[in-house]
Amino acid sequence: xxxxxxxxxxxxxxxxxxxxxxxxVYSFEGRGLERPVLIxxxxxxxxxxxxxxxxxxxxxxxxxxxxxxxxIARDGEPMRYFPIGAxxxxxxxxxxxxxLLADTRIEVLLGAAGSGQIVVDLGLVxx
Numbered sequence: 001x002x003x004x005x006x007x008x009x010x011x012x013x014x015x016x017x018x019x020x021x022x023x024x025v026y027s028f029e030g031r032g033l034e035r036p037v038l039i040x041x042x043x044x045x046x047x048x049x050x051x052x053x054x055x056x057x058x059x060x061x062x063x064x065x066x067x068x069x070x071x072i073a074r075d076g077e078p079m080r081y082f083p084i085g086a087x088x089x090x091x092x093x094x095x096x097x098x099x100l101l102a103d104t105r106i107e108v109l110l111g112a113a114g115s116g117q118i119v120v121d122l123g124l125v126x127x
Contacts, residue, residue, distance in 0.1 A: 020045060020053070022108055022122040028068075030112025036071040036078075043108035043120060053100040057123045058082050061089035064116030071109040072122070074100065078109075089119070100124075 022043050031037055038044075047053045055072065062068045062084040072080040079098075084090050100106065108120055 018051075018126040020124045020126055022106075022124075023120060025117055025119050027115075027117050028110055028112055029115045030064075030068070030110070032113055033067070033069055033111040036069065036073075036109035036111035039070075039108050039110045039118060039120065043122075045106045045124065047100050047102050047104045047106075048126065049102045051102060051126045053104070053124050053126045054097040055080070055094055055100070055106075055122065055124055056097065057091070057093050057121075059089070059091045059119070059121040060084050061119035062116065063087065063118070064112065064114045066112065066114045068110060068112040068116075068118065070118070070120065071111060073107045073109055075105050076107075079106075084118075 022045055026039050060070050060082060065086050067086060068084050070082040071078050082090060082092060108122060110118055
């Protein structure tokens with residue numbers, strides 16, 4: 001199957017999207033489910049000034065013997081919660097997405113009572 005795309009009219013800009021990922025495996029020492037903390041400084045993303053972005057999916061895995069909650073924070077405020085059961089994993093394709101405007105700061109936090117390792121794979125698209 002092939003598809004064709006019309007070339008933009010003279011003077012029109014084309015909009016390209018760029019995938020971005022916050023990923024890794026991280027050890028954690030929890031401070032409680034109600035006190036989420038930044039998992040790792042590498043799990044921060046700031047939308048570039050000339051772009052917008054959207055979260056499109058979250059995948060996570062929890063090695064601990066207790067429930068944990070991954071919290072996606074936007075400019076320091078909780079935006080999405082992803083609970084992950086003990087020794088379990090989850091995949092969530094986000095159907096309801098919000099535009100993240102330029103300079104918006106995203107951080108991946110973790111609320112946990114115990115200790116263990118967490119697998120994080122957060123997919124965003126810049127537009």
